Amino acid sequence: MRFNPKARLDTSRVRDSGRGSGGGMGGGGMRIPIPGGAKAGSSLGGLLVLVLFLVLTQCVGGGQGGLPLPDTSLDTSRVAEADSDRYANCQTGADAESDVDCARVAVENSLTDYWGEALPAQADMQFRPVQVMRTFGGAVGTGCGQATSQVGPFYCPPDEGIYLDTTFFDQVLQQQLGGPAGEFVEPYVLAHEYGHHIQNVMGTMGQVRTQRGPESDAVRLELQADCYAGMWTRNATGTDDQSGVPLILELSEEDINQAIAAAKSVGDDRIQDQTTGRVNPAEWTHGSAEQRQRWFMVGYQEGSLQACDTFSASQL
Template sequence: MRFNPKADISGGRVTDVRGGGGARAGGMGNIPIGGITGGGIGTTIIVLIFFVIVQFGGGGASGGGGPVETTDRYEQCQTGADANESVDCARRAVAVSLENYWAQELPQQTGIQFRPTEIFTFSGATTTGCGAASADVGPFYCPTDERIYLDTTFFDDVLEGQLGGQGGDFVEPYVIGHEYGHHIQNLMGTMGKVRTQQGPTSDSVRLELQADCYAGMWTRGATGTTDSKGIKIFAAIDQGDIDEALDAAKTVGDDRIQQAGGGDVNKEQWTHGSSAERMRWFTTGYNATSIEDCDTFSASSL
């Protein structure tokens, strides 16, 4: 993955926040990741009330918290050259690309008006429209405030350290692309289709696999995205990047997480889909010719 050094990434909607402790969110801290709310990328935490939280990490956020303040973490991130040298700046470049891609594709393919989301990074704990969140939660999308929240230690500590993923510089773009996919689902009203929370063909699993599919769509289209001046953001995304995304998808399959936790594979507790399904739907999105190709809710087989 290489960014165009001349690209302007200063408009990337990424903010770093500090503070806002409060109630501890459950989930990732209860390794092995899993449990009845599932674990891994894009968990849908909607057991009794639907619009609570859609997340990568396993537990729900709850409770309140104190005020948050922003930091200057991303102020130096201005160009694609910066993105090639800094993970933080790469995150900002990815945000620009995702916004550019979906601002075109969503209204063009569905007639639905696009509005951007924003990525909030934090360490320790923060407050969200869905309640207080700690580092235990993992990356997630909150439909209440329409923001993506990301503790950046997740990739080294959990995805690689605890689940054994291979890592790589395209893993985080895949994760953010998945969470952005949840935002697109929110704009499309797809979240309102979710009624069943667990099981191999549950609505929760279909929602998560669709977000993987949307991440695949963006990955294929990312090299065509541009900044506000029409300069391409990415210089290249190669097969190695695709392989890293697929490995991450495999790593956070429900079956893989259950096995990593030392338990048996129990499909009735699935909320995300198997490793094979997550990889398959990312690939489906990557090869898609229409957003309709990602209609997991109509698919007879996942």
């Protein structure tokens, strides 16, 4: 992935909370510990599956009657919260080339520019960007409740924010799940989460009624977010900064392979096999490794919202 050194970066929606403390995920204060070195049949295996229920997904209500529709009384307070100035030096594409934090800003800018054009053009809907993409360490307060770094990256609909502790990629995705290393792994994850934001804007989250199972609405929601990530990847080199200067000059075949490998590493069947030694499709929440890879490629190859309509697909 190669950024344009002449591009200007917009840090207005990217924040960092520094080190937080205490708390758990959701209003009930649930704490989900990160398991380490789980072997087949171990009790830690089940914890890892629980963690991955929220990893690479949105923080949404899990009650009956489906997921919440977009809230018209948007909470924008997260944008104004205290910031550590982690991204203060991220000004140009040259900074993105040399600093992983600034690369994160450039990816957010690219996602915002892409969907700002694609959503009105393909769905005839008004686009609004995520209110905040916030990194943190330890714990962070969100519109979905207090979240710890042990949850992994997630999207929270009430404040339309993406949250992540960046240590997740090394400590969980690579070390515990055997996922790939590489500079395009995080952009794939961010694109997946931004896909959930697009689902929130479009009202797709309100279609979710069934939470588990290979044909469940929850799985369809996740596979669609993978497909949306593929859509952005296909068009990333066509995105611009606020002055119309290209943001991303090149994506390589290796970048695409890293995204596919990351999608594979978080497939439900692969996680279950790694952690419990058996595969139980009835408990799937995100889709199999094959499905996640395939729907990412559908978005990458087809590049349209219509092609990514997993809710109408007869076969996932």
